[in-house]
Amino acid sequence: MIPGQGSAQIAINGFREVYETGTDDVEFEDGHTFKVCTLPGIVILKLIAFDDRPEIRQKDIKDIALILKHYFDIESDLIYDDHSDLFDADKDLHYIAVRVLGRQIKSIISKSEELTSRVIGILEMEINNPEKSVMGQLMVSGSEDSIFDAIELLKELLFGITEELNLTNRS
Secondary structure, eight states: OEEOSTTOEEOOTTHHHHHHHSEEEEEOTTSOEEEEEOHHHHHHHHHHHHHHOTTTOHHHHHHHHHHHHHHHHHHHHHHHHHOGGGGGGOOOHHHHHHHHHHHHHHHHHTTOHHHHHHHHHHHHHHHHOGGGOHHHHHHHTTSSOOHHHHHHHHHHHHHHHHTTTTOSOOO
16 A cells, blocks of 8 residues: 555555556557556456445446456457367357456466455455345346346356466356
8 A cells, every 4th residue: 555645545456467467558650659458457457446445436346347248349359369268168258258358367467476366355255245246236237137147257257367276166
């Protein structure tokens, strides 16, 4: 934490890891190059922000839900080219895409044991208590999906993060 003035504090968990491996360089026509956060990096930062201040960061979970919903459409070429092993399982493309997102998150957070534990802990807390999952409720608000649909997506995301690390049991 970086202390702020008054009672304000800023948590910086994940910023270094996302900056180092969760950004892409984008060059504009005028020759200027900027670092842009990738979708996996955005998901990491939004999970942490929500975990730090759930009472004011509810939009972050709605943003994550939108990313999960549209990730296959956004990254279909990458998914087909680099994650063909997932097509053997006879799973819906939506779930395959969420698993790929988890794999990409893993590649960002794996350099920090603290960050890995935090992200896994956030997801496990929601998955292990579906009836009390605020994240699940926010993910499905305004849709016909149930909290259990949201929890299934979170399970797939977590499995993508942990599948080679064996840090958690798949529920």
